[in-house]
């Protein structure tokens with residue numbers, strides 16, 4: 001389950017970035033943009049794990065994305081609750097597609113997940129941060145397909 005962050009009316013009216021600047025970053029806590037960049041890297045890795053049929057790696061990357069979003073929600077409570085909880089559905093769909101090793105369902109869930117990322121960005125007037133299905137894999141030092149032994 002994604003953490004449901006509590007939210008005051010004042011926080012709801014302010015964009016998260018403005019709120020965050022007001023809240024500051026507590027020592028030892030990751031910045032929201034850095035959690036997002038960590039999610040972005042996993043969003044890319046998830047794609048290449050899934051299309052090469054490395055389901056264990058795909059499951060791992062899905063968990064990484066989920067925990068980054070959970071951390072974002074619990075550390076930055078000004079993030080709109082709705083946009084966080086709506087991520088639960090595509091993440092569950094992704095988890096199910098991976099468990100079934102279903103490539104078609106994987107591609108569909110990946111599209112829904114990406115739409116979820118973008119709808120929160122748009123909601124917060126950050127529509128210029130737009131994710132899409134990656135075209136190439138920048139992580140050339142990591143093995144994605146399943147190794148034949």
Ligand code: HEC
Nearest residue numbers: 016032033036037039040043079083084117120121129131
């Ligand atoms: C609940 C809202 C929300 C959701 C869901 C969300 N983001 Fe973000 N994202 C933000 C906010 C807010 C920022 C701006 C953070 C800042 O600048 O402090 C951001 C920024 C980013 C950035 C810019 C970081 C950079 O350095 O370029 C990337 C990339 C990103 N998000 C990726 C993702 C991905 C991938 C997902 C989905 C797996 C996702 N986000 C889901 C709210 C969200």
